[in-house]
Amino acid sequence: MGMSGGELIEYRPLSEEYAYTFGGRAAVRRVRPGDLVSLYTEDCFGGVVRDVTDLPSAVCNFPYLNPVTGPFHVEGAEPGDTLALHFVEIAPARDWAVTTTLPHFGALTGTHTTATLQEPLEERVWKYEVDAAAGTVRYRASRSDFTVELPLDPMHGTVGVAPAAGEAKLTITPDAHGGNMDTPELRAGVTVYLGVNVDGALFAIGDGHCRQGEGEVTGAAVEAAMNTVVAVDLIKGVGTPWPRLESDGHLMSTGSARPLEDAFRISQHDLVTWTAGLTGLDTLDAYQLVAQAGQAPVGNVVDTNYTMVAKVAKEYLGGPVAYDGVHERLRALGRRYLSGR
Template identity: 40%
Template sequence: MKNIEKIQEIKQTGSYNYSIGPYSTPIVEIEPGKIFKVYTEDAFESRITKTSDLPSEKLKDIPNLNPMTGPIYVKGAEKGDSIIVEIIDIQPARDFAVSALIKDFGGLTGTDMTALLNEPLPEKVWVYPIRNGKVWYNEQIGIPYKPFYGSIATAPENEQISSLAPGNYGGNMDCPDVCVGNKIWLPVNVDGAYFYVGDAHANQGDGELCGVALEHTAVGTFRIELVKGKKVAWPRVESKDEIMVIGSARPMEDAARIAYKELIMWMQEDYGFDPLEAYQLLTQVGKLHVGNMVDTFYSLVAKCPKEYLISK
C-alpha cells in the first residue's frame, strides 16, 4: 500500500492575534510545497452566535475583532522573496454564519473615520443556517456558499498593524477573490514571512456594505510556494481566467490607482507588455470591483482577463 503523507493541521495555541506583524512568536513552521490545514475563528471569535446577542455587550473589547491564526513561519522565506498561497479548499467548521449591524460602523452610517451627527443605527444580529450548499437568509432566500478569507497577510517589516486594516502586506482586504482555486501572491518582508489568515466569509457582496459579511468559523486547506528573489509590491491574485492586484487606500480612487498601476507592472514583468500599451489595453478590457468600503482603508481589485495576455 502506498504511504499517504499526513496533512499538517494548524490551530491557534493560546490567544488569537488581533494584529499582524513580526513581533509575535510563530505558532508553527511549514515547509513550502507541503499541504496543510488551518482552523480560523470568525470575526467575533464566536462571541455572537444568536440573534439576541448584542454586539455592544459581546464585543466590549473592540477594536479586538478579526482574530488571526498565526503567525506561521515559512521555512526558507527571506526578505525580498514572495510567497504564493494556493487555497485548495475551505469548509465550514459549524453549520451557521452570522452578520450584524454594529454601532458606529458600516458603509451607510457615521463612523469614527466618517464623523457625522446622526444617531447610530440600531444593533441587530442575523444568523444564517448553512445547509445544502447555501447560506439561508430566510426560508425563501438561499445565498450560494462561496467561502473566502477576508484577511490574509504576511508581516510588515517593522510595524504591528491591526488585523482590521488592509495594506501592501495583505490584511483585512475582504476580497471574495481570495477563494478556493485561486493563488494569492504576498510579499516577504521578514525572514519566515510570518503568514496570517482569518476572517472566513461564507459569501459577501461587493463592498461589504454594512461592514459585516457572512462570518463563520472554517477549516482551510493550503499549499504555499516560495518564490526566491522576487518581491511583489501589493497582493496579487491569479485565477483560472484572470490576473488581479488588490490595492488598499483612502480615498477609494487611490486604491483603484494602486491596483491598476501594479497590474500594469505585472503585465510588463511577466507578459512582456510595454506599460503604455498595457495602460491602453486595460482601459478597454480591465475590470474593477470593490472588496471593502468600510475598513481603515478601502480595498479595490483590478483584473485583466488572461485571454488578452499574449506574450510579446
C-alpha cells in the same frame, strides 16, 4: 503529500493563540515551501456572536476582533521574496453563520473617521443557516418573514504577512502586507502572492465568509469559522509590492487605501506594470489593454483602508505564465490532495 516531499501540517489554535495583529507576534508553527497547512479559523467575532441576541457591543471585547490563525514561519523566506499561498479548500466549520450592523461601522453610516453628530444606526444581528451540501446560505429578514437562499461562496477576508520595519497592524486593516482585504475573489482555487517583509514571512489567515457582497457595505459578511487548507510556496528573489491573486483564468492586483480612488489607482497601476512585465508590452500599451479588457471588482468600502481589485483574463494577455508557473503547480498539488483524502 506535497510537492517535493511536502508535509501536511494540521493546526487548530487554542483560544489564547489567536493573533490580532500582523507583526509583533511569534510564529505558532514553522512550515516549508511545498507544505500543505490545514487550519481552523474562528469568525471575526471570535465565535461569541452565536444568535441574534448576541450584540457585538455586549459580547465582544473591542478592539480584539478579527482573530487570525498564525503566524506561520515559512522556512527560507526573506525580505524581497514572494510568498505564494494557494487556497485548496475553504469549508464552513458550522451550519450557521452570523452578521451584524454596527453602530459606527459600515459604508452607510458615519464612523469614527467619517465623524458625524447623528444618532448611530441600530445594532442588529442576523443569523444565516449554512447548508454546505446544497451550497447555500439562507437569509432571514429580522422584521418580516421574508427569506431567501443565496449561493454559498466561501472566502477569507483576511490573509497577510508581517509588515516591514517593526510595524504591527491590527488584523482589521488591509494594506500592502495583505490583511483584511475582504475581497470575494479570495476563494478556493486561488493563489495569493504576498511580498515578504521579514524573515519567515509570518503569514496568518482569518475572517472566513460564507459569502460577501462586493463592498461589504454593512461592514460584515456572512461570518463563519472555517476549515481551510492552503498550499505554501516561495518565489525567491522576486518581490511583490501589493498582494496579487491568480485564478485559473485571471490575474488580479489589489490596492488598499483611502480614498477609494487611491485603492483603485494602486490596483490598476500594479496590474498595468505587472502585465507589462509579463507580456513585454510597453507601459502605455499595457495601460491601454487593461483599460479595455479589465475588471475592477470591489473588495471592501468599510475597513480602515478600502480594497479594490484589478483583474484581467489571462487569455486577453496571450496566456502569460506568472511567477514561473507556481499557481498551476499548487493547483495540481491541491487537486491531488482533495482527490486523495
